[in-house]
Amino acid sequence: MRRVVLIDTDTASDDAVALIMALRSPLVEVAAITVVAGNVPLEQATRNALFTAELCGSKVPVFAGAAKPLQRELEPATWFHGLDGLGDCGYAPVRRIAEKTHAAEAIVACVHENPGLEVITLGPLTNLALALALDPSIVGKIGRCVVMGGAPCCEGNVTPAAEFNIWVDPEAARAVLLSGLGIELVGWQLSRWDAVVSAPEIEAILALGTPFAEFAIRCNGRAREAYLVQTAEHGISLPDPVAMSVLLQPQLVLEASKHFVEIETASALTRGMTVVDRLNNSGDSRNTKLWQPARAQMQPASVVWKLDVAGWKQLLLNSLA
Numbered sequence: 001m002r003r004v005v006l007i008d009t010d011t012a013s014d015d016a017v018a019l020i021m022a023l024r025s026p027l028v029e030v031a032a033i034t035v036v037a038g039n040v041p042l043e044q045a046t047r048n049a050l051f052t053a054e055l056c057g058s059k060v061p062v063f064a065g066a067a068k069p070l071q072r073e074l075e076p077a078t079w080f081h082g083l084d085g086l087g088d089c090g091y092a093p094v095r096r097i098a099e100k101t102h103a104a105e106a107i108v109a110c111v112h113e114n115p116g117l118e119v120i121t122l123g124p125l126t127n128l129a130l131a132l133a134l135d136p137s138i139v140g141k142i143g144r145c146v147v148m149g150g151a152p153c154c155e156g157n158v159t160p161a162a163e164f165n166i167w168v169d170p171e172a173a174r175a176v177l178l179s180g181l182g183i184e185l186v187g188w189q190l191s192r193w194d195a196v197v198s199a200p201e202i203e204a205i206l207a208l209g210t211p212f213a214e215f216a217i218r219c220n221g222r223a224r225e226a227y228l229v230q231t232a233e234h235g236i237s238l239p240d241p242v243a244m245s246v247l248l249q250p251q252l253v254l255e256a257s258k259h260f261v262e263i264e265t266a267s268a269l270t271r272g273m274t275v276v277d278r279l280n281n282s283g284d285s286r287n288t289k290l291w292q293p294a295r296a297q298m299q300p301a302s303v304v305w306k307l308d309v310a311g312w313k314q315l316l317l318n319s320l321a
């Protein structure tokens, strides 16, 4: 039986590849896509989600949600993904429009309709924070929650301290991390270095000759250039597809540990930092590996440290074939 999944996304170029992976996977059924402002403004992100679903021949309902972070103005990442979020290649207008329901309400409804629903967030956590505020009871009904976000114990991609999705809306991230929901945190660093899709691997993907492969590489052209400038690493780094691979194939996680993860919201210097006491320097019981259901506020997140890189790349290739 296919697992039922909800994807929350600020759809830009790497989100689009993650959507393709899920929409074409035999392992899951995507019940809904909810869209949040992040990489690009909400309307553009919604168009991009609809465009990607159309490309996959999917009629999955798409719900637009928060147009800005909970307490801040939106600071998009068009410098990285292009003005349209898809590398400014001039893709055709979409034929469908989003559903009328707000994404936060759609998340709540979808959780109640699908006990054990698996949720993955690929953008700022605004929609999920709003959904949890609307109906905190969904915490106990969500089967898994994979979050692409954070830079645990390493440098970020927006500031030295923070990764984009958490930095854009740190208040929402903090609310979600403290909600009691068991989070699987897939940080930005897992899509770096050997996880980057290299030039020969890009050629192998293009050689598949499918519209999915062509789109995945082309729409990430701008991101490829920006990533090189930012990190001096060649190739296409795909944080959201890496997180999607963890959702689809949990066995790709080679190393993870449970921690109480705090998000910095006050400091300008470290705004959006995902603070993980990996060595349990604090001796704080919140870093225990023990499950503490009675102390929901202290429920730890599973922080992923190491991924089966060959396995992730094979899954990407299969998804685009």
Ligand code: BDR
Pocket: 012, 014, 015, 039, 077, 080, 122, 123, 148, 157, 163, 164, 165, 188, 239, 240
């Ligand atoms: C995250 O931010 C965006 O640029 C990507 O879509 C990904 O969700 C990586 O930091």
Ligand code: CA
Pocket: 009, 010, 011, 012, 014, 015, 039, 122, 123, 240
């Ligand atoms: Ca994203």
